[in-house]
Amino acid sequence: MAVETLIAGGTVVTGDAMFEAAVAIDDGTIVGVGEEKALPAADHRIDASGLLVMPGIVDPHVHLAGYNTLDTYESGTAAAAAGGVTTLVNFAWQGWRPEAGEFEAGGTLTDAVERHRDRADEALIDVGFHPVVTREDPSVFEELPELVAAGITSFKIFTTDSIRLSHGFIGELFEHLSEHGAVGMAHTEDHAVCTSKTEQLRDSPDPTVYPDSRPDYAEAMAADTLVRLAVEADAKYYGVHTTSEAAVDAIETHRTDGSNVRAETCTHYTVFDRSVYDQLGNTAIMSPPLRAAGDVDAMYDGIRDGTLSVVSSDHVATTEARKRGDAWWDCHKGVNSLQTGLPVFHDEAVNKRGLSYPELVQLKCRRPARTFGMPNKGRIQPGADADIVLFDTDETYTITAEDNLSKADFSIYQDRTVTGRVEKTFVRGELVADGGEIIADSGYGNVLSREVPDWS
Ligand SMILES: [Zn+2]
Known part of the structure; x- marks a missing residue:
């Protein structure tokens, strides 16, 4: 019996190895990996030579259709597909009312998830949700069992900004997450320090001071506190967007073999230091900020020693006008990179800093899938979903926001020349993007029911 598709002639990269092989796909699933002549015939043969x-x-840190982002599921997942992203996990903010543009006092996590389920109808790639706990209401503890049973197995909290939670409440939440095996994801910056430093620096209108308003030690202080709370509760802890050597050290101190402490960094922290604020001003403002050049190096040290196990995008869609319209302390934070994250990180990490391709696959595919309970994602093996990217390591091109499929109209990587380009993106065997063009219809994507992840 013939299978539907054979991707042949290319070099397969897994989290462990690279080898010449063909991949047989049937009914959206990988059914064979090996020598072409040993695999069944196919209705479609895709030539992956070279x-x-x-x-x-698998991008576990993305902002679509909600608080702080202009992208819908349609525009955001189109940008993702063009960038080689086949699965993303988006945030569902408790109480966020897009119509009102504010948080509603009585909103539940379950409502937030249901709202996203409706909107995700137009997704092109597969998506999941992390609910964000935005206020200290113990009723969220009662929502957890049903949410976890429905495949929502990770939850995010903040230590800063208006939606911050107290350490006491966070500790209690971690105890409940631990009971259900769910993951606690934390944005860690000390709120009082960031508020006070921001006040002190308001005399200076120049955005180059922005990193000093949210200093590395404030990030490390909050990371240290939250990791301690998670370890006490024996909860799975995932630190989001780690930016500094100080924070890596704080996390590393508590991470022991077999521990439940993990952390990510994001593309921009692996390529840019704070000197970029001199050139790009507010356009490059995200929180936490870009740091010193030594901190960029520390991201690679953290990657190499395993403290940082994932590189995500923290994609936020906004316009350049909106970013430039305010003083740096009021500026809309966040940058878009779903479409450019793989080529930019590949060029910096593999081409310039010598990371191997299997390590790249671990950081961007395999570990995010395992960390967040998606065993069929992020791997090229029989039985896995046929989510595949054909990547040309030799093609050199210059990034421009004119190509953006996101609603964001700028890129902090504008005019950056990179070597390595996404050629084709398949989601469950279907070609969804080809040479930067979207091929499949929006709505092809599925909403994922995730497992309670096994971190052993
Ligand atoms: Zn984020």
Whole structure:
């Protein structure tokens, strides 16, 4: 019996190895990996000669259709598909009312998830949700069992900004998450320090001071506190967007073999230091900020020693006018990179800093899938979903926001020349993007029911 598709002639990259092989796909699933002549005939043969055949990127940190972002599921997942991302996990903010543009006092996590389920109808790639706990209401503890049973197995909290939670409440939440095996994801910056430093620096209108308003030690202080709370509760802890050597050290101190402490960094912290604020001003403002050059190096040290196990995008869609319209302390934070994250990180990490392709697959595919309970994602093996990227390691091109499929109209990587380009993106065997063009219809994506992850 013939299978539907054979991707042949390329070099398969897994989290462990690279080898010449063909990949047989039937009914959206990988059914064979090996020598072409040993695999069944196919209705469609895709020639991957000269290309890497990688698992699709699994991006666990994305902002679509909600608080702080202009992208809908349609525009955001189109940008993702063009960038080789085949699965993303988006935030569902408790109480966020998009119509009102504010948080509603009585909103539940369950409402937030249901609202996203409706909107995700137009997703092109597969999506999941992390609910964000935005206020100290113990009723969220009662929502957890049903949410976890429904495949919502990770929850985010903040230590700063208006939606911050107290350490006492966070500790209690971690105890409940621990009971259900769910993951606690934390944005860690000390709120009081960031508020006070921001006040002190308001005399200076120049955005180059922005990193000093949210200093590395404030990030490390909050990371240290939250990791301690998670370890006490024996909860799975995932630190989001780690930016500084100080924070890596704080996390590393508490991470022991077999521990439940994990952390990510994001593309921009692996390529840019704070000197970028001199050139790009407010456009490059995200929180936490870009740091010193030594901190960029520390991200790679953290990647190499395992403290940082994932590189995500923290994609936020906004316009350049909106970013430039305010003083740096009021500026809309966040940058878009779903479409450019793989080529930019590949060029910096593999081409310039010598990271291997299997390590790239671990950081961007395999570990995010395992960390967040998606065993069929992020791997090229029989039985896995046929989420595959054909990547040309030799093609050099210059990034421009004119190509953006996101609603964001700028890119902090504007005019950056990179070597390595996404050629084709397949989601469950279907070609969804080809040469930067979207091929499949929006709505092809599925909403994922995730497992309670096994971190052993
Ligand atoms: Zn984020």
